[in-house]
Amino acid sequence: MRVALLPGDGIGPEVIAEARRVLDALGLDLTYEEALVGGAAYKATGHPLPSDTLEVAKRADAILFGAVGDPDCDALERHLRPEQAILGLRKELTLFANLRPAKLFPELADASALRPEVAGQIDMVIVRELNGDVYFGEKGMRKTTDGKREGYDVMSYDEDEVRRIARVGFETARARKGRLCSVDKANVLETSQLWRDVVIETAAEYPEIALSHMYVDNAAMQLVRNPGQFDVIVTGNLFGDILSDQASMCAGSIGMLPSASLDANQKGLYEPIHGSAPDIAGQGKANPLATILSAAMLLRYSLAQPQAADRIEAAVARALAAGARSPDLGGTMSTNQMGDAVLAALT
Template sequence: AFANLRPAIVPPQLADSSPLKRELVEGVDILIVRELVGGIYFGQPRGFGTNDKGDRIGYNTDVYSEPEVERIARVAFEAAQKRSKRLCSVDKSNVLEVSQLWREVVIRVSKDYPDVELSHMYIDNAAMQLLRNPKYFDVVVTGNIFGDILSDEASMLAGSLGLLPSASISGDGPGIFEPVHGSAPDIAGQDIANPLAMVLSAAMMCRYDL
């Protein structure tokens, strides 16, 4: 599975659970499409070493190939076609070559989806706008580390990770559908666990995997 889908939905009934003002979050419906198997988490080389001064260093490599970017972009464009036909691609192309490639490929793929309005945003601005004006976003596509951060930030629009589902899909073959929250053994047997995220995960399975 190379594509992680993380919805952040705030219906009126949950708007008061958010730490943000009701008027900011009520009606928010965002889908973050995160590339899951590339980028800095998996790039090589990585490790520890020493520099020419003898100082200890740690290093990682942020790498994406054109095919990796293209396939996640297509997942996002196809999701946008089924929603409001708006897609925001998040990168850091003002300083990172890997993001320059990302933006170039997304723009090229967009020509196959002329009905979808494509916009671009730098990751730092996207993180700010997600709190300042969350209703601006519909479908967001981004790389692994940026998606990791943004999807957790977006989950708090609804007030809790425990209320949201997720899906990891590959486009061909079965996907993985699960709540964003963990197993929460600390509340086992107390009859206080909220099943909403599990129910919504099952709904995503019906939508994307059947």
């Protein structure tokens, strides 16, 4: 089983190192291949996603990704910025389905921005489309007829793209509680009207799934008002990006949530949803649990090792129950100490 390790920038190398320690402790037959990505790759090769890194990713059965983002690269042309690496990997590997589970560990109820009785309801998966929307649409800067600067970004989906991600949403709901909420902005956007139409058409293939629809602004409100109403949310690239980050703070910390980006054959890229956090890089303050939980998702979805995934998730829960807390969770434990706590709970 070949795993590509792409640590990236900022705290990426620190959290990837802890996840690898946990994977190694499972005694599985894993082979690792590490490569540069993001700002680190640009500084070494002149490009955030070098061809060698892309080949490493293509050879692997699964990819464990840290984070990209480097303030030193902020002035570069857009196509050379570190963040283009993750967009490039999604496009080149056809990673169209992003799964972001959000569930509150009971021990972290006091870390949520919500009241404990509300936060305790959170147990959902956000299914986000990754290969379309404004992220990949035509974009640029131009001049208006009166000479003013104007930026533009084109949002678009075709029906096949919507149907493909809708089926992932329905299948995810089928494996959970059987409820799917499709989030759009069909009262304003033609793109969203097509989205809603195609999701409704696709629902005929899944008569056992309870389908509902919600505008994105209402969905954002409902996430903090009544998160327990959601089982699975399926939505587009832009809305999914925003809602999944909001859900992370409802669940306690952005340092706790993993994610999986999958192709049609379950090959995936797994990463914590947090960024590179350059302000704390190298200080041992980063919470590695989201990356460790991403490694569990890697085992479950791409490597067909559900029991090993269960062991990791149970170990994280036991470590938290025993009081393991990094600074983002109100504690003082270092990145390495948090890894030690999970390893101790694993054995």
